[in-house]
Amino acid sequence: xxxxxxxxxxxxxxxxxxxxxxxxxxxxxxxxxxxxxxxxxxxxxxxxxxxxxxxxxxxxxxxxxxxxxxxxxxxxxxxxxxxxxxxxxxxxxxxxxxxxxxxxxxxxxxxxxxxxxxxxxxxxxxxxxxxxxxxxxxxxxxxxxxxxxxxxxxxxxxxxxxxxxxxxxxxxxxxxxxxxxxxxxxxxxxxxxxxxxxxxxxxxxxxxxxxxxxxxxxxxxxxxxxxxxxxxxxxxxxxxxxxxxxxxxxxxxxxxxxxxxxxxxxxxxxxxxxxxxxxxxxxxxxxxxxxxxxxxxxxxxxxxxxxxxxxxxxxxxxxxxxxxxxxxxxxxxxxxxxxxxxxxxxxxxxxxxxxxxxxxxxxxxxxxxxxxxxxxxxxxxxxxxxxxxxxxxxxxxxxxxxxxxxxxxxxxxxxxxxxxxxxxxx
Numbered sequence: 001x002x003x004x005x006x007x008x009x010x011x012x013x014x015x016x017x018x019x020x021x022x023x024x025x026x027x028x029x030x031x032x033x034x035x036x037x038x039x040x041x042x043x044x045x046x047x048x049x050x051x052x053x054x055x056x057x058x059x060x061x062x063x064x065x066x067x068x069x070x071x072x073x074x075x076x077x078x079x080x081x082x083x084x085x086x087x088x089x090x091x092x093x094x095x096x097x098x099x100x101x102x103x104x105x106x107x108x109x110x111x112x113x114x115x116x117x118x119x120x121x122x123x124x125x126x127x128x129x130x131x132x133x134x135x136x137x138x139x140x141x142x143x144x145x146x147x148x149x150x151x152x153x154x155x156x157x158x159x160x161x162x163x164x165x166x167x168x169x170x171x172x173x174x175x176x177x178x179x180x181x182x183x184x185x186x187x188x189x190x191x192x193x194x195x196x197x198x199x200x201x202x203x204x205x206x207x208x209x210x211x212x213x214x215x216x217x218x219x220x221x222x223x224x225x226x227x228x229x230x231x232x233x234x235x236x237x238x239x240x241x242x243x244x245x246x247x248x249x250x251x252x253x254x255x256x257x258x259x260x261x262x263x264x265x266x267x268x269x270x271x272x273x274x275x276x277x278x279x280x281x282x283x284x285x286x287x288x289x290x291x292x293x294x295x296x297x298x299x300x301x302x303x304x305x306x307x308x309x310x311x312x313x314x315x316x317x318x319x320x321x322x323x324x325x326x327x328x329x330x331x332x333x334x335x336x337x338x339x340x341x342x343x344x345x346x347x348x349x350x351x352x353x354x355x356x357x358x359x360x361x362x363x364x365x366x367x368x369x370x371x372x373x374x375x376x377x378x379x380x381x382x383x384x385x386x387x388x389x390x391x392x393x394x395x396x397x398x399x400x401x402x403x404x405x406x407x408x409x410x411x412x413x414x415x416x417x418x419x420x421x422x423x424x425x426x
Contacts, residue, residue, distance in 0.1 A: 008030075012371075017321055021321045025383055031276060039275065039398075051238070058272060060267065064209050064262050066213065066259065067251075072218060073098075077094045078095075080149065081151045082207065082210070083155075085173070090106070122191070129192055129195050132197060150201070163202050166182060171266065189201060208234055209260050210225075211227055213225075223236060223408065228301065233264060236408075269299075280308055300388040306339035309384050328364055
């Protein structure tokens with residue numbers, strides 16, 4: 001778990017009780033080498049189990065049915081739809097070849113908060129279709145032409161083909177009981193036909209697969225794609241022959257072909273104690289909309305880190321260690337501490353920690369804060385943020401280790417593989 005052997009320095013303005021409380025938190029959140037190596041090994045075991053079947057691992061390891069590597073010479077004009085968190089992006093993409101040149105015509109839409117949950121998933125899809133219709137009106141259409149469209153969805157989808165799959169889970173703050181199990185392509189086609197849109201969905205995938213493909217189009221050595229923001233996921237190339245659970249006969253007996261695998265690593269550690277969880281993590285998970293699900297995501301991403309910090313601050317308040325034992329309506333409210341506040345506090349290197357004071361007094365509406373209080377808030381943000389980045393690093397290390405051990409991405413000409421990734425922080 002935490003590492004009691006790594007010393008924690010005495011802070012300048014805190015009293016003895018506050019120092020002891022911070023040392024306790026430091027022991028819980030500072031991960032030692034042994035713990036990280038254990039996380040890497042557990043991740044590697046889950047990865048291999050997920051390639052065998054759909055029952056033995058927290059990692060879904062979903063075959064994307066996307067094979068081969070982009071060359072940067074592909075050409076054509078396509079429609080693309082991306083749903084990521086509360087954002088919808090409708091795009092017209094023109095691939096020009098010439099080593100990865102492209103042009104994008106893009107429009108962003110926001111999903112209203114009241115559509116993040118409900119009783120009927122169709123209501124959400126109808127809103128998405130309305131956004132696509134608006135975008136087509138902006139870019140124009142040709143008569144008697146059906147536009148091929150690829151969809152990148154933030155939902156976990158069990159794919160059976162490039163253009164077919166059912167939703168395994170929603171996540172990212174979405175909650176629709178009848179959304180799980182939906183044939184997403186069939187539903188979108190039905191709602192688009194009702195709307196009269198000349199569109200055919202030819203491919204579905206998720207954001208991590210898209211990040212990998214988009215970057216590989218311009219940088220052909222790319223073999224690993226990561227999205228990390230409100231949610232988190234990773235996709236990488238795996239030889240088809242290693243994906244035992246892939247029963248599609250068209251891919252069997254093909255030892256040379258590689259396919260992008262969607263790990264859905266957001267769910268790592270959800271049903272097995274493979275992550276160094278604290279009491280604060282378990283409390284946050286119990287009170288979330290999806291308990292015992294997406295635990296890795298809750299420990300590392302913007303959707304939950306602010307709430308984790310809030311829980312710790314409330315714990316310190318209740319022990320009379322912080323703010324003189326006083327709280328506020330904002331701090332008491334779930335998600336009252338926005339994840340963006342963490343960056344403000346962590347980056348505050350002023351002598352009087354003025355930016356941290358603003359967060360405490362102006363954003364959290366505490367009447368006053370001492371310099372010791374500000375030091376504590378800043379350090380708690382650092383503890384939570386450092387552990388999150390360290391865990392993500394361990395997960396990346398596990399996948400890179402797996403790829404290196406199996407020679408994935410290596411070429412005889414170059415002798416090595418370069419893995420590049422996009423990393424989006426809140």
